[in-house]
Structures are given as C-alpha cells and as structure tokens.
Amino acid sequence: MTTLSLQEALQLPNFSTMDPAGLAATLDIQLANNQQAIDLLLNSQTSLNYNQLVPKLEQLDDEIGKLWGPLSHLHGVRNKEEVRAAFDECLPKLTAYATQMGQNKALYLAFLWILESDAFSQLNQAQQQFLRLQVQDFKLAGVALDPEQQAEYGQLKQQMAQLSTQFSNQLMDATEAWSKHIENSECLLGLPESALQQAQEAAKAKALNGYLLKLDFSCYHSVMTFAQSRELRQEMYQAFNTRASDQGPDGGKFDNSQVMEKLVELRHKMANLVGFEHYADYSVATKMADSGQAVEAFLIDLAKGCKPQAETDMEQLQLFAGQDGGPTPLAAWDVAYYSEKLRHSRYDLSQEELKPYFALPQVRKGLFNVVNRIYGIEVTPCKGVSTWHKDVGFFQVAYEGQAIGYFYFDLYAREHKRGGAWMDECRNRQFKTDGELQLPVAYLVCNFAPPVGDKPALLTHGEVTTLFHEFGHGLHHMMTNIDVAGVAGINGVAWDAVELPSQLLENWCWQEESLRLFATHYQTGAALPEELLQKMLAAKNFQAGMFVMRQLEFALFDLRLHMNYNPDAPQSVQAVLDEVREQVAVVKAPQWNRFQHGFAHIFAGGYASGYYSYLWAEVLAADVFSRFESEGIFNPATGADLWRKITGQGGSFDAMTLFTAFMGRKPSVEALMRHKGLTHES
Ligand SMILES: [Zn+2]
Known part of the structure; x- marks a missing residue:
C-alpha cells in the first residue's frame, strides 16, 4: 500500500507543472458544463430539496474554484506573460458566468421554494442562513421583480455604471492635467530625497530639466508633509482639492458636479425599486449595521466622544506651530507640515x-x-507541497493533534508579484461528493523586503502589524467550524464585520506581554529596550482624535448624502457636505475645497453608504479585545469562547448575533476611544 503525499491527499494545485493556457481551456469547458448541469438540475423536477440542490451547486463551484483559483492567485504572485494572457482570457467569461448566475430566476425560485417550505425548519442554522443570504442577494439584484421593473432596474444599473466610469475618468484626467515644473531645487526644500528623485524622474520623462510635481497621491503627500514653502503647499493643496470640479486651476474642465448629483438620484430610485426607503438602507441591508439610522447614531456617538480630543490635538498643533514661527491660524495646507514637525519633536522615533x-x-x-x-x-511547517516560488512555505494548523486547515505563506516582495498584503482562499471547508470533509486552505501573501546575504528580513513595526492582520483573516478562514461553503470562514460575513478577526489580532502587536515574546534583537538576543517600547506605544495615538474626526466627516457625508435624499427637493451635494463639516470638522476647509469631486470610494468604488465600515470594524475589534484586556490577553478560556462564538462561525449567523453572543451586549465605542487615548476622565 502506498501512502498519499500531502499534495495528493489535499488535491492541492500543482504549481510547478501548471500550464496557464491549459487551465484557461479547461475552465472554458467547465463553465459550459456548469451551466448545463445547473439547467438540467433545475429542470429535473419542480421542487428540489436542500440536499438535491445545494451540495451539487457547491461541488460545481468548487470545480471552478480549483481552476480559476490557482490562475487568479498566480496572476497576483507570478504575473508573467502566459499567466496574464490566460487570466485576461478567462476573466470576462467568468464575470459573464457570475452575472448569469446572479440573474438566474429559476435558481432564485428554487432557493425561495426551500426557504418557504416546511422542510426549512429541519435544516441547520448554517444551511438556513445560506438560503436566506442567497434569496436576499437575488432580491437586491432585482431578480424578484416583474419583467417591466426588471428592465428599469437593468437600465438604472447600466446608467449608474456609466456615471461611475465617467466620474473616475474625469478624476483621472484632472489629476493628470496638472503639473508644476520647478527648475530650482530651493523651492523644494524639506522634501525627502526619495520624493525629489521621483520629481526628477517625472521631469525627465517629459524631457524637462529639474523637477516636475504632479497630483499623484505620493507626490502630493510629500509636498504637504515636508515642503517648507508655504506658497507651494497652498498651490498644490488647491490643485489637488479642486480636481474634477468647478473650482481651481482647471475649474469647469473635468467637472464631476452633475455626475454626482445624478448618481445619488439614480441610486435612490434603484433602492426604492427593490423595496427600500433610501439607498443607505439598501446598502446596509447586507451589512452588520441594522439600518442607515443606526449607522448615523453610531457615527454621531463617536463624534461626540472624539471631538474634544481632536480640538485639543488641533490647539496643541497651533501652539507648536506658533512657537516655530508658523502662521496663526493654521490653514488646511499647514496641518500636515506642522504635524510632521510636532510628531518628530515629540517622539523622535525611527522605524530603523x-x-x-x-x-x-x-x-x-x-x-x-x-x-x-x-x-x-x-502551526507547523509541512514538506513536499508544490509552490510557485522557493521562498513560499506551506503550513498546517492543528488542534489537539488534528489538522483543521492549511496555508501557503508567501512573505517576500519580488518581481512579477503584486504589491500589498492579502489573504485569499485556496480551498473552502465543505463536504466532497464522496462524503469526505475538505479542509480549508488559505493563501497568505505579504511583500516584505527579502533577506540580504546572511541577514534575516527585518520588519518595521507597521509590517509586523500587517502580518498579524492578514493572519487574522487566515484564521477566520481556517478555523471555521461550518461545513456549508457559502457561509464558512469569511464567506457570507457582512463586509463591515469581516475585518473584525484581522483587526483584532493586530492588538497583540501593541501589548507589552506579547511583544516580549518575540521582540528581541536578531544579533544580540537583547529584549526591546523599555524606552523604545514606551516611545513606540506613545506614538501610536499621535493626533488620533483628528484622524478619527476626519474619517467621521467622510463617513457622515457619505451616509447622509444617500439617506436624506429627497427626490422632490434634492439638497445639493455641496450643501450636505457643508452641514457635516459644520458639525464635525476640526480642520476648517476653505470654501472652494471640492474634496467630494475626488471621493472615488463612494462615487466610483463600492463604498456608497458603506464608508463607515472602516470605523465600524475598528470599534468591533477594539470592543472584542477589551474582553481579553480584562480576562488576560492569553486567557485560553476567552480564546475558546471567541473561537466558539465568532471565529469558528463564519457567516452562519448575522454578525450582530455573533458579536452579542460573545460580548453579552451590543457594540460600544468605549474601548476604541480608550485604545486611541480619546477617553476623557471627568
Ligand atoms: Zn483586512
């Protein structure tokens, strides 16, 4: 008898022999095959029960995942010619397939039938929740509408997509239209060497001498943070914050004003069509928050708590700038510059x-x-598994000697690899057709500078946090106890809650007790000196009040814009923003500031009425961590409870139910404010 290798037992992709073109061809066949199989299944009898429908669909999905997954993964980590060609060929086909599935009325009716049948109550929680989410997705996609409404829905969707594209095109054109040529480096005093080099390269690319400043974020950010010339900062601030608007150097040329007004109007119509009072409730329907109202209450609550500290932050900055010979009052284009100086004078902490x-x-x-x-x-390393690069490791996660999941660990930056850090699924936890349980497998990817010679890779503390963050996502995927693929791990988890496990794990990078476990000098073995540690912890909350208030300004604007829309008497986008600023802005924006004309998150991305999610998830993570703070950050009973109630549950319950089960109450902003040093002793 021969024993199977891990590679074979887990049926993992064979990266060393993978043929992207072959995969693309097989995927083509598989997609057609799936479509046929689903049609056949739905036509086979009028009312399928859960076991006749869902396992078959899961299996068909898994077949696609096994082909597309490795290809899309390679596109990120080994993006060479043949991979890109195969990827580009497959992507539109896959998108078309997903659209077709999302609009499949017969499939919707099959799910709905089970949901409304007597047998529904016999199903387990995960199965029930999966069906509810499926039916909801179909409804939100307009599949349940009558033909006439469905046509209108389709038209609205198309118009909105065009407007979003127009928004980002005009923003891009406006961004590229502006530049400033500087011949004398004296005007650029204060800029770091890397920024100067970038500006020199930009000039060279246009056959110019000296330096060329442009409105890409990195150049803008460097000038605002470091340029000593106030005039230059003001000029660039104005150019950047009036992009694609009626104001500024290119005023009226790429103006997004009408696009935004129209988008908000159409979103409102679409939300009405599928049964919501406004777009905010439509957006929140798939999220953890109960309603637009609840989100607004949350944001106001946080604003009330944070504003005093934000105002203190601003006063201190003004005071510091005054002592430094800076202007009074500070203008919007002075804030980043003096903040950087203040930060440096207070903490003088270098990542190096x-x-x-x-x-x-x-x-x-x-x-x-x-x-x-x-x-x-x-967690233990495994041998004999094929990977896409020699530096990639493969690990097993086990509990009480029993494997529960696996992951690939790809940590170093290299050529042909996309930047950033992410977790992706390689395999879902689900039952295979032979009844055997398939264990979850994750891809964990970072982009740290690789080791040089004998010296190991040295990380900044920010990179350590990134590693913990992604591992938190990985654990959510690998530690799931759910066998229904659609709600196992991160699947089916509302996206204002999906960052909970990842942001939660970051906390262990900020605790003395856990840092002491691993923060030791790689040459001498000495522990991280107390003074450095304390400086690092203190610098964490620098201007946290101002930062949160700025996020709140964006989030409240995004929410109210969609929630308070009145089709009979629409308030202008500018008026909504002005009101929000009046209420929460600590740094006063000049009246010609047109930040909203470049707010692509909500006008060209997927964040409309969802920008609040960043703060929401942070609040959840801080709140959950507060139990560890009071019960011990390494308390195994608290860990076990967390696994049982949140980490292991995936999307099998709605996120609020899981949170409440673990905390015994609804979320509170208290812990986040305390962690950020925003709590005022009264
Ligand atoms: Zn994340």
Missing part, C-alpha cells in the same frame, strides 16, 4: 531603530506562539 528587534523568523515564531496561546492551535 526598531527593525533589528523584528527579524522575520522571530516574528513568525512569535505569531504562531501568540495564536497558540490564544486558541491552543499548533
């Missing part, structure tokens, strides 16, 4: 100083140790 204490091998060991102490899980 910290890096020797965060050598990757140590940090990784520390991370595994931390999750072992929280959850009792064991």
